Amino acid sequence: MATVTGTMMPPPMTRVTRMRRYLRSKWFAYACITPIVVATAVLIYYPLIVGIYYSFTNASGTNPNNVGIPFLNIPSTFKFVGLKNFFDIFANTDPTVDVRLIFLQTLEWIFFNAVLHFSIGLGLALLLNRKIRFRGVYRALLIVPWATPQFVAAFGWRFLFNGDYGFINLLLERLHLAPIDWTGQPSAAMAAVIICNVWLGIPFMTITLLGGLQSIPNELYEVAELDGANGWQRFQNVTLPLLRPTAVLVTMLDVIWTFNVFAIIFLITGGGPYHRSDTFVSYAFQVAIINQKYGLGAAYGVIILLILVVFVMIYSRLLRANEQVY
Amino acid sequence: MNKRFFIAIGALASLLVMVLSGCGGSGGSSGPVTIKYWYTEGAQEAVVITQLISKFEQQNPNIKVDAQLVDFASAHDKFATAAQNGTAPDVLRADVGWNTEFAANKYLYDITKYVSASDKSDYLQAPLAYATYQGKLYGLPQVTDFLVLYYNKKVLSSAGITAAPKTWSDFDAANKKLTTGGKFGWAWEGSSYFSQPFIFSFGGGLFDTSTNPPTPIINNAGSVAGLNFLKQELAYAPKIDFQNGYTNAVKAFQTGQAAMLMNGPWEYTNILTGSAFSDPTNLGVAAVPMDQATGDVARSPAGGQNYIMYAGTKHPDEAYKFMSFMSSEASQVAIANANKTLPTRQSAYNDSAMASNTAVKSFAALLPTQKARPVIPQGGQIYATVTGFDPNLQKFLTGQEDAQTAANNIADGFKKLVAGS
Amino acid sequence: MADVRFQHVYKRYGENAPVITDLNLEIEDHEFLVLVGPSGCGKSTALRMIAGLEDISEGELFIGERIVNDVAPKDRDIAMVFQNYALYPHMTVFDNMAFALKLRHTPAEEVGQRVERAAQMLGITPYLKRKPRELSGGQRQRVALGRALVRDPQVFLLDEPLSNLDAKLRVQTRAEISRLHQATGTTFVYVTHDQVEAMTMGDRIAVLNAGLIQQLGTPQDLYDNPSNLFVAGFIGSPSMDFFEVKLHRKGDGHAEIIIGQGDEQQRLTLTGHAADVATGQAPGAGDTSDGRPLIVGIRPEDFTLNGASGGDGQTISGVVDVVEHLGNEQLVYVRLPGAYVPEAAETKGSTARLGPSEKVSPGDRISLHVDTSRLHFFDPSTTKSLV
Numbered sequence A: 001m002a003t004v005t006g007t008m009m010p011p012p013m014t015r016v017t018r019m020r021r022y023l024r025s026k027w028f029a030y031a032c033i034t035p036i037v038v039a040t041a042v043l044i045y046y047p048l049i050v051g052i053y054y055s056f057t058n059a060s061g062t063n064p065n066n067v068g069i070p071f072l073n074i075p076s077t078f079k080f081v082g083l084k085n086f087f088d089i090f091a092n093t094d095p096t097v098d099v100r101l102i103f104l105q106t107l108e109w110i111f112f113n114a115v116l117h118f119s120i121g122l123g124l125a126l127l128l129n130r131k132i133r134f135r136g137v138y139r140a141l142l143i144v145p146w147a148t149p150q151f152v153a154a155f156g157w158r159f160l161f162n163g164d165y166g167f168i169n170l171l172l173e174r175l176h177l178a179p180i181d182w183t184g185q186p187s188a189a190m191a192a193v194i195i196c197n198v199w200l201g202i203p204f205m206t207i208t209l210l211g212g213l214q215s216i217p218n219e220l221y222e223v224a225e226l227d228g229a230n231g232w233q234r235f236q237n238v239t240l241p242l243l244r245p246t247a248v249l250v251t252m253l254d255v256i257w258t259f260n261v262f263a264i265i266f267l268i269t270g271g272g273p274y275h276r277s278d279t280f281v282s283y284a285f286q287v288a289i290i291n292q293k294y295g296l297g298a299a300y301g302v303i304i305l306l307i308l309v310v311f312v313m314i315y316s317r318l319l320r321a322n323e324q325v326y
Numbered sequence B: 001m002n003k004r005f006f007i008a009i010g011a012l013a014s015l016l017v018m019v020l021s022g023c024g025g026s027g028g029s030s031g032p033v034t035i036k037y038w039y040t041e042g043a044q045e046a047v048v049i050t051q052l053i054s055k056f057e058q059q060n061p062n063i064k065v066d067a068q069l070v071d072f073a074s075a076h077d078k079f080a081t082a083a084q085n086g087t088a089p090d091v092l093r094a095d096v097g098w099n100t101e102f103a104a105n106k107y108l109y110d111i112t113k114y115v116s117a118s119d120k121s122d123y124l125q126a127p128l129a130y131a132t133y134q135g136k137l138y139g140l141p142q143v144t145d146f147l148v149l150y151y152n153k154k155v156l157s158s159a160g161i162t163a164a165p166k167t168w169s170d171f172d173a174a175n176k177k178l179t180t181g182g183k184f185g186w187a188w189e190g191s192s193y194f195s196q197p198f199i200f201s202f203g204g205g206l207f208d209t210s211t212n213p214p215t216p217i218i219n220n221a222g223s224v225a226g227l228n229f230l231k232q233e234l235a236y237a238p239k240i241d242f243q244n245g246y247t248n249a250v251k252a253f254q255t256g257q258a259a260m261l262m263n264g265p266w267e268y269t270n271i272l273t274g275s276a277f278s279d280p281t282n283l284g285v286a287a288v289p290m291d292q293a294t295g296d297v298a299r300s301p302a303g304g305q306n307y308i309m310y311a312g313t314k315h316p317d318e319a320y321k322f323m324s325f326m327s328s329e330a331s332q333v334a335i336a337n338a339n340k341t342l343p344t345r346q347s348a349y350n351d352s353a354m355a356s357n358t359a360v361k362s363f364a365a366l367l368p369t370q371k372a373r374p375v376i377p378q379g380g381q382i383y384a385t386v387t388g389f390d391p392n393l394q395k396f397l398t399g400q401e402d403a404q405t406a407a408n409n410i411a412d413g414f415k416k417l418v419a420g421s
Numbered sequence C: 001m002a003d004v005r006f007q008h009v010y011k012r013y014g015e016n017a018p019v020i021t022d023l024n025l026e027i028e029d030h031e032f033l034v035l036v037g038p039s040g041c042g043k044s045t046a047l048r049m050i051a052g053l054e055d056i057s058e059g060e061l062f063i064g065e066r067i068v069n070d071v072a073p074k075d076r077d078i079a080m081v082f083q084n085y086a087l088y089p090h091m092t093v094f095d096n097m098a099f100a101l102k103l104r105h106t107p108a109e110e111v112g113q114r115v116e117r118a119a120q121m122l123g124i125t126p127y128l129k130r131k132p133r134e135l136s137g138g139q140r141q142r143v144a145l146g147r148a149l150v151r152d153p154q155v156f157l158l159d160e161p162l163s164n165l166d167a168k169l170r171v172q173t174r175a176e177i178s179r180l181h182q183a184t185g186t187t188f189v190y191v192t193h194d195q196v197e198a199m200t201m202g203d204r205i206a207v208l209n210a211g212l213i214q215q216l217g218t219p220q221d222l223y224d225n226p227s228n229l230f231v232a233g234f235i236g237s238p239s240m241d242f243f244e245v246k247l248h249r250k251g252d253g254h255a256e257i258i259i260g261q262g263d264e265q266q267r268l269t270l271t272g273h274a275a276d277v278a279t280g281q282a283p284g285a286g287d288t289s290d291g292r293p294l295i296v297g298i299r300p301e302d303f304t305l306n307g308a309s310g311g312d313g314q315t316i317s318g319v320v321d322v323v324e325h326l327g328n329e330q331l332v333y334v335r336l337p338g339a340y341v342p343e344a345a346e347t348k349g350s351t352a353r354l355g356p357s358e359k360v361s362p363g364d365r366i367s368l369h370v371d372t373s374r375l376h377f378f379d380p381s382t383t384k385s386l387v
């Protein structure tokens, strides 16, 4: 019996000694990373856990957390309400907003942004990948939207979309066309915010796809040409398949990024008219920040978090799959 | 999981917990007492404030004022956070909309005992209402504002209109005459706040605050009549851009494209920079028109700023001394003359130093039309989109809903707002 | 099957000096022609002009009887193998090889047969279902060859196809490509910077330098009769040893060369063919007057170790620098007077190729017997061979 145990596991002392030796050799490394681990935990997990906790309460601007002022002896007045916030969202009980519409608009927002980012980005990348004159200038110009902070871009476009004094409507008027009611017409409002976000997102897409295009060895095009492939066939058989890993990843990143945007929507249309250009994130921002419904806002935040977790899982899956492509 | 995952979570987490975090520190108390004060005026307006503070410090050598300029847009959240942390300033200049909310949250010091009866009666009614919560005083009014009818004298008289419209039917008649050849009778800002003169003047309102919880009355007959009249008159205004309506309306009036505008005293100086008012006497100021049947009721939503005191202050006496100095007749006159804002004391309007301030004088006559907005803890959020006020108004104005339906929907949103969940 | 002909072909990039200058070259049908030259001399450019991947700035290029200057690559019926294989990474080996045929709408059955046959020839049948990343370098190279082979082209172009392989694999694949050439009988144009590859594989070799053809001929021809200093130095490993010398016409009609100056001076009396050249008896020898400066080339194998020292006019002596034993022979680097080092030379100083049993060590002073009938003469100013 004793022999069996002895052969199956090393005597405890040995393991402790090994552990001790391991720690002695590695303690400095652990000491170095400890502050980062602690900071990460505090900065990321603490707010996250508090946020999740709030999502189960009715905390709001008029019902706040007063635990921080013990010297005033004011008790916190918000209550634990269980899943009520989530129930309210999924049961669509809020008379002022149709959550189903917000959900559909979120899909619409992601879909159009992703498709337009990708197709315009690919088109520009293909153009810039050729030896055209002033290529450097175009590339430099392309950085402009990228270097523009989101809110600056949003304000700029808001000027352009101004119904009475905006450049776009003035131009339409000049061309004797009907002006567009950018903030009063639901589809026009959605178009307006999408246009701004597309404008902002094109450089990232273009530069990344351009990088992807440039990493395709020129010999492959030459060999395909010798094999008898015409331009379109080369695009189909060389460009697209070799760009695919880049394209998939960048689109996934774009979807995550687009999903998270709220400043553009908030500043250009305010989500209006009547929430018809709102997405989950921009609406949650209004609930939580503007209307100070912290509990409900946190519940939206948790739902958004879960959606993002799914996105990120897909993304990491793709990332891993891509490593094995070639 | 990878780094991106953490970044995503981090971004979300910051959305989730807007209440935590914040900064500030409190002053000690040795020798002379230091009062911490956050003021929210713009840089230009703040000049007179700092002058007054030095004057106060000269008069009271035992009290130092540590004055800090805080951006108006972030002051609300900053104070709320600091109040919970115990690091809030002793005195804050707060929007009237925040006063009740902070009082209800017990962030504010009850100053009832400090304010004399004569003082109380000197303050204008609407501004003082904002400082009062459950019968107690939680602030001293600093400045007030309300909406008036601005009009382009030249344009009106050349259309044969000799006096500013007194009633909505005058207004309608004027609009019909003025709207020709690409010009408009008036311009409207296109948001919930600016629909209030219409709602109020036809006998409507937002809440009946005599009940508990307050009852929405945005869908009563008067409110609906006001909304319908508003929509009818929009035929004589430029098409509304819901997001840029405010600046567009002011611009249309400034350039002479529209002949009338409902706006506040805060735009007075800016309007005069417009091309239509190179001669300042061309700008007329009149009361918001009334509905003949309803009569001359208070109908112009009042706004303004109050001085409030943090409940956690260690020096309430000194803090109050500072507040009352800042809101004294002399200080109010100084601020009004420097910034063309409206004082909140009757005596300030009668002060001899105010005689030459024509702008303030012309507004003073219209003060009786001022109506306090609902004085409820949720007052700050009434006009946020999430109550459904603006969204449903937009649905109504774009023909998606009739006035009654829109008003009922807003009422539902209001009910939810005051129910507090 | 076809021949390829360059006629006064120039290639310029922008305003710069031409990369290819007046190229005249006829590559015969069924021939294995090697284009060899140092890196950057324009070999790939020339090859890519045949493929149609580079425009021709001036002159004409024929494939068969057809001028192909303006013919699209796919219509030239040529196949090319690239240095880094250029396999489609997302396609299986089979699809890589079948791609060209599929584009041509070849019936699936025939595609299968042709790929199968090519795969068998190259021994890559087991890998047909794999992706390129699942193959070794040598296997990838064979797939690249197979892809060209399947096409059954008129001309096979290969641009340094072996340079990414290790030494052993390179030797193997070299033989394999030669076999392939014999099996198909197609015209092969093979570009390399490695003269060993050129010598072992080419029916004929064209030596290119700075965009100019230096010499065209069979490997033996190039080795025995290099037409200038460049070719002499480039072909052969270790490369030819060169000396700056003066020609001395003796009164008795014999000629000798004087190597080195002053105390170091050594003399070699010329014999055989070399003597004929130096005395002007061989045709086209040019100026052979007394005292004329010359550059003399001696192949390392034309030295033998001489026990007796000097006096016979066939011996020079120097101090041994380094000795490399190769088993079947040894390479001895010797410091000899008057040694001249042309740019293209692989080694510095003079090399002698001696039998494996000779006892030589660094620092020794040795006497080397020179086969004075096999000397090569070059004009120092034109670098051209005297013959």
Ligand SMILES: Nc1ncnc2c1ncn2[C@@H]1O[C@H](COP(=O)(O)OP(=O)(O)O)[C@@H](O)[C@H]1O
Pocket (backbone or CB within 6 Å): C013, C019, C037, C038, C039, C040, C041, C042, C043, C044, C045, C046
């Ligand atoms: N696209 C180009 N533009 C300008 N110069 C080029 C270009 N391609 C090649 N060259 C030049 O042409 C010369 C010959 O190149 P190449 O034919 O590739 O040489 P190699 O003999 O090594 O294959 C080199 O000097 C190279 O710098």
Ligand SMILES: [Mg+2]
Pocket (backbone or CB within 6 Å): C040, C043, C044, C045, C160
């Ligand atoms: Mg090359």
